[in-house]
Amino acid sequence: MKTNDPYLMIPGPVTVLPRVLKAMSRPLIPHRGKEFEEILKECVEGLKPLFGTREDILILSGTGTLGMEASISNFVSEEDVVLNIVNGKFGERFYEITKRYATPRLLEFEWGKSIDIERVEEEIEGVDAITIVHNETSTGVLNPVKEIAKIAHKHGALVIMDGITSVGGEYVEMDKWGIDVAVVGSQKCLGCPPGLCAVAVSERAWDKA
Numbered sequence: 001m002k003t004n005d006p007y008l009m010i011p012g013p014v015t016v017l018p019r020v021l022k023a024m025s026r027p028l029i030p031h032r033g034k035e036f037e038e039i040l041k042e043c044v045e046g047l048k049p050l051f052g053t054r055e056d057i058l059i060l061s062g063t064g065t066l067g068m069e070a071s072i073s074n075f076v077s078e079e080d081v082v083l084n085i086v087n088g089k090f091g092e093r094f095y096e097i098t099k100r101y102a103t104p105r106l107l108e109f110e111w112g113k114s115i116d117i118e119r120v121e122e123e124i125e126g127v128d129a130i131t132i133v134h135n136e137t138s139t140g141v142l143n144p145v146k147e148i149a150k151i152a153h154k155h156g157a158l159v160i161m162d163g164i165t166s167v168g169g170e171y172v173e174m175d176k177w178g179i180d181v182a183v184v185g186s187q188k189c190l191g192c193p194p195g196l197c198a199v200a201v202s203e204r205a206w207d208k209a
């Protein structure tokens with residue numbers, strides 16, 4: 001069947017399911033009312049298994065990049081050293097954001113290649129937090145966050161993860177892996193329109209905040 005609908009061949013926004021479009025066309029309800037409170041609760045609870053967490057989840061108005069910025073700006077301060085592990089465009093974005101809020105330490109790998117865990121171990125000394133992109137969409141590399149988080153925790157560093165294109169699509173176990181802050185974007189594996197992101201926050205991260 002011929003259609004004039006755009007055929008999206010990008011990593012997100014993805015084509016939104018008809019039932020989601022239908023839900024969006026329903027009459028408005030008060031955004032400070034009881035009914036909305038119930039919907040918000042349901043969304044937060046529904047997200048928890050996708051992150052693999054029992055921790056708090058905050059849904060924010062803004063795209064994934066806003067979530068990345070929130071996950072840095074709220075959990076580190078100027079004097080903190082943040083190890084930015086970069087092997088693609090979005091890892092680089094975390095580095096750019098870090099420059100505005102903390103003291104970055106860049107650890108770059110060839111784009112399209114995975115991360116050398118031994119190099120992370122060499123660079124972790126004196127680091128307060130690390131940033132890592134789980135699924136580096138720019139090249140399609142799925143990074144070994146579980147192994148990296150293990151090293152970070154051994155040295156008391158907070159683990160901040162961009163799960164924007166992994167949460168809901170890939171196996172993510174935030175609590176088991178020891179991820180402290182993780183972000184997802186609405187227009188990726190969640191199959192919704194862009195404009196929302198969710199940030200999951202561990203107790204350790206709250207303490208630091």
Ligand SMILES: Cc1ncc(COP(=O)(O)O)c(C=O)c1O
Pocket residue numbers: 011012063064065066090133135136137138162164165185194
């Ligand atoms: C891994 C990753 N991080 C961050 C972003 C930025 O998200 P947004 O465009 O929603 O700000 C994207 C977008 O493609 C992404 O794939």
